[in-house]
Amino acid sequence: MRIYPLKFRPILKERLWGGTKLEKVLQKPIVSDITGESWELSAVSGDVSVVSNGELANTSLRTLIDRFPEALLGKSVVERFGKEFPILIKFIDAKQDLSIQLHPNDELAKKRHNSFGKTEMWYVMDADAGAELIVGFNKNVTKEQYSKSLEDDSLLELLNYETVNKGDTFFINTGKIHAIGAGVLLAEIQQTSDVTYRVFDFNRKDKNGNLRELHTEMALDAIDYEKKDDFKVRYDRTLDATNSMVDSPYFKTNFLNLTTDFIQDTASRDSFTIYMAVDGVADLKTNEGSARINKGETVLVPAMANRIHIETNGVQLLEVTI
Missing domain, CATH: 2.60.120.10 (Jelly Rolls)
Incomplete structure (x- = not known):
């Protein structure tokens, strides 16, 4: 079978911090006013995308890869990843601040979770006036300084804040502490992984009145404690070009x-x-x-x-x- 350009049904995720922009701006069929994510293309177990157009409609991405691995993925991709789809694509609507978090690298994720690490990039599609992202530290810190900031509730003082506008793009490598701020709608491209270490969540409680789980100890050996300016992506916007x-x-x-x-x-x-x-x-x-x-x-x-x-x-x- 010759495989045509494929569209997939969005997989919509309720999140404590979500809102309604996925519907209002991107026309997603949300059923909740706390919808935070639309997984557009996923092979994550339990959340595998399903084709929505053409004669392959209702076929899962996993089935397509099993049937047409090289035709769909490419020979070099199959040689590197086998039949694992290496990318996860999302749209994210942050009505409230997301938790402050980071992701382990490939080695640590494989050892602890039998997973890929999670390198990702963000493209800001819409941002309320003054909306911010947290990306990295505002100075070099030690593991001891970081741990003390959790104890005395001063972590926010160590973090780097970036005010954002439409078109701003950020590359978030593994180990970099980060958070999407309230009022930001963005496209996210990442390795196929759902491994996140949450380190601070503003002491918020879920709908059942419980504090969300933190991953304080696991994060200690995964964090990059250096201040770096390697995250803002500068790119040309030449018309009618790649x-x-x-x-x-x-x-x-x-x-x-x-x-x-x-x-x-x-x-x-x-x-x-x-x-x-x-x-x-x-x-x-x-x-x-x-x-x-x-x-x-x-x-x-x-x-x-x-x-x-x-x-x-x-x-x-x-x-x-x-």
């Missing part, structure tokens, strides 16, 4: 700001291509079929496609490959 944003061992992301039709040659890519529409609308066409992508939607183009014809009068896309 602009590199992130080029990491885990994923590569480009920014496409298209005003007219565009052809992306993927013959030598040997990887699937993911498109996230962060504004506008386009039709993505290959020899095997087509899919329309609207703002807030995600499309997976199989590795077997040698070129992708993007028809549009105006669209902004995040393009993700391995």
Whole structure:
């Protein structure tokens, strides 16, 4: 079977800090006013994406990978990851501040959780005036200073705050302490992993009146305690061109700001291509079929496609490959 560009049903997640922007801005079919995440493309156990368009509708991503591993993923991706889908794609709406957290690296995640680590990037799609992210420390700290800040409730004084606007992009490597602030709607691209070490949650209680679990001890050996300025992604926004944003061992992301039709040659890519529409609308066409992508939607183009014809009068896309 020749595999056409695939769309998937969003997997919607209620979160203590969630809101309604996923519906109001991205037209997601939420059923709760605390919806925090829309998992767009996932092979995480228990949350596997299911195709929503064309003759493969109702087929799970796992089934597709089992049936067409190289055609869907690319030979080099299969050689590296086997039949594991290495990327998790989300939209996140933070009505309230998220917990302050970090993620372990591959080695530690494998040892403790039999999982990949969680390197991720954020693209800000919408931000209330003055909205902030927490990314890293504002000075070098020691493990002892960090531990003392938890004891005396002064952790927030050690953290680096970044005021954000639409289009701002951040690369969050493993070990970096971080949090998405209230009023931010963003696209998240990450390694396939759901391993998070929560270290502070503003003493909030869940709907049952319980404090959420913290992972204080596990986080101690996973944190990067150095102050670093390596997180803000600076990228070109040249019209009708492929602009590199992130080029990491885990994923590569480009920014496409298209005003007219565009052809992306993927013959030598040997990887699937993911498109996230962060504004506008386009039709993505290959020899095997087509899919329309609207703002807030995600499309997976199989590795077997040698070129992708993007028809549009105006669209902004995040393009993700391995």
